[in-house]
Amino acid sequence: MSSSNGIARTLRPQRPVPLIIAVLILADVVSAFESTMMFNALPKIMAAFAVTAVEASWTLTAFALVAATSAAVCGRLGDMYGRRTLLIALLLVAAVGSVVSACAGSLTVVIIGRAVQGVSGGVLPLCYGIIRENLPEERIAIGVSMVASAAMLAGAAGTVVSGLIIDTLSWHYIFVFAAGVALVAAFCALALPRSAFTDSTAHVDWPGAFLFAPAIALVLLGITNAPRWSWPDTRTLGSIFTGLVLFAAWSWWELRADSPLIDVRFFLDRKQGLALLANALLSAGVFGTTGLALQLLMQTPTSAPVGLGMSATAAGTATFCVTMLGFVLAPFSGRLSHRFGGRRALLVGTVCGVLSAVALALLHDTVPRMICAIAVLNIALVFMLTSIPNLVVEGVPAEHTSEVTGVHAVARTAFSGVGSSVATLLLSLSTAPGTQFATEDAYRNVFLLVGGSSAVGLLLALLIGKGGAGQARFQEPPSVSSAVGEGRL
Template sequence: MSDALARSAKAGSSAPPKPSPKPNAVVAVLALAGIVVSLMQTLVIPIVPELPKYLHASSSDTIWAVTATLLAASVATPVVGRLGDMFGKRRMLLVSIVLLVAGSVVCALSDSLIPMIAGRTLQGLAAAVVPLGISIMRDILPKERLTSSIALMGASLGVGGALGLPIAAFVADRFNWHILFWTSAALGVVAFALILTIVPESAVRAGGRFDLIGALGLSTALISLLLAVSKGSDWGWTSTTTLGLFATAALVLLAWGAYELRTAEPLVDLRTLARRQVLLTNLASVAFGFSMFAMSLVLPQLLQLPQATGYGLGKSMLTVGLVLAPQGLVMMAMAPVSAAISKTKGPKVTLMIGAVIVAAGYSLNIVLMSQVWHLILVSCIIGAGIGFAYGAMPALIMGAVPATETAAANSLNTLMRSIGTSFASALAGVILAQMTTNFGTAALPSENGFKVVMAMGAGAAVLALVVAAFIPRHRPVAATAPAAAGSAEPDRSAEVTEVPEVTGAKS
């Protein structure tokens, strides 16, 4: 008997008891955190034209309040994801929310450029909240709730972005602009308290040593690339600065890749990243990121341009927000539909359906762009397609990586979408700057210019469809995968989706 008790005590000490979370509460809190982060990214949009007056700086300088967030997010997303796998996803989620609150307070107290840029940088460091939340769901939720919860978490990005724009426009139009950031800080505090109270920590840990050299190398390459892409139109695409940044990004990425392949505990496991399912899903994510932003760039301009142009609708920023708001609700409504299709047909099919819907929406937009209801219809169709895709991509990623790498893998997938968004912004900006029409003393983007950008959005969605078609076919899993090494939790990759017939999900 004493031997049995000793063995029982030993087993209990090596494997902490599993948390017993309330699934509905956990999903609601994590989705709220995702909405808060996406709200943060949207809040500044209505005041961008007024920032030079608010901050007593030039327009070329105040745009750094947007660029700084993009650069910080590109650095934080893969790094925080890896730290989450190593030291606890909930822990890093709480750290991210703290950075969001700190950045919001700094912005709320700002009346000059430097503090505003510092605050927006801190806010950008919270960008890993959604991939961390998805990874937490994989570790602690019952498998029957997982697919629908992941789809809902992915949709939270669209919901926060769509609802944030009209709210921010209304507040900025009627109150002091600092209230926007105080609101962001307050929402962050609420999200922090709820996560601390309701969301348990996952027992799945990778452990090991953090790859500081890999983190610095990847950060340098990403900052160089995104800085060149986002500022190339201002500096000149053939300028020494722009070309130098592109060259730096290419050289550092090559050196970083060689280092990551040699190191025992890399920041990014490139061999896992090269698996067919992971690689093709990430490539499709770049195309979807490109396609999604094309709509965000075109529709607000069409709504705000003067009616005298013949194609502008002459509406306010508040109206723009109200027109785009239904898109976020459609994305939320599509989450259970996306999950149902992924369960029955697999997330690959869901991703392909999303690509077809997005391409159809852009194609329709080319011929329907003269009435407000036209743009509401188009934005809802495109939002439905994005809702399908955002629910499918994390499932595809997690179905091909070990449980100890889910946060890093999801974070990289999020980063791929951001890279696609940055390239869409740059390319669409060039097209709209070149294809103009004279309106008084000003040169405005022409109607044909907008149609070309919409055609690009449709083309990017078709490209995502083609890439997704080559993702390996799947077969149902008969049994749960074995436990990850050194983990108290089983490897749940098979519970998210299905295992590839050919490639498998080897660790």
């Protein structure tokens, strides 16, 4: 970039591409593992501190609230001041959070440690920016796809690894393990090239940060607690409404700020706006619903109307093994995105999403058939998950990569929470008489939601329009005045 826009490009020694990708995958593993490691630990936490499930679940909520804020704010800060430096800092802070929770003598301290751990939510957007910054153009799409799919694989591994640690040692040691991995990743990150993009003239948009953090926190608080409070509850509606009001104020401010925390004008562009909409829809309809519904289906006793009777460890292991298929296919998604554009990968993912809904509806009666259906689902997930950041790479200047992918990370977190709540509601609407077990119709409705959201995602992908990575515009976002003139504001 030219010096006129404040971006200084520095010379740096080259690093082997496999080394860069491997280090970034390790860093991504930290964030993904920390996001899922507590699922198996909740019963132990409840017993250790004599608390209810609602109280213990704050270990999940605290992490999610901070992670969402970190994804957006730290993405922009990395774009401004150096992604490698900020990546190392986030990993070290996450390690501190793990140590705090490991040494906790009360639930409150565990929650505080988990909140500190939540800064690792900013790791993935920084990884995308580092890939964009250091890899040759022909390897960027593959690198992005590998790191994106690693997040899905590490998330699936989180429940398996944490379960094994809890069964053989105690819940404290999952935090010891998380701290160790974070420290190793921080040390390895020193091998990454120093950031080439910095903006010495930019200043931190503190008003934007102070508006954004409570806005997204309140929305997520309402969404994540909706299954416990119920959607009509005044706490749910009040949290979400207040958050949306703050979010509207934040958007107004960002459109007029000289150096916005997140330049929302990028999403006035047709391609980026539709990509964000597709991401939100698929997060709610596919990512958010399937994780919960499939684990319930696999672990429900065979005496129920629908259930495979698998143990938690067996179900988690099976899910992890099938998820490895998605990770193996990630380079193919990257090559497809590089040659034909991220839109083509999104088309493949959404078509497979529709097919997976059909497969889940027809093949959930036995374990082998269910695994086949989940395999189709994981193919869909990996193409969906990897296509979105590649669409960002195609249409956003390099120095804004982490900023925009951070917004996508926030959208995925928020709408996945919506999807989980909707799946819980659908499964509770139709249960076997005298039990809490969902019926065949209840699961069929969940699979219908998966297929329907995939079909709408397919339509959005078609509307995005053609254009491969080589045809990316890399243009600055439209000005507020031009957006108003075109009727987009």
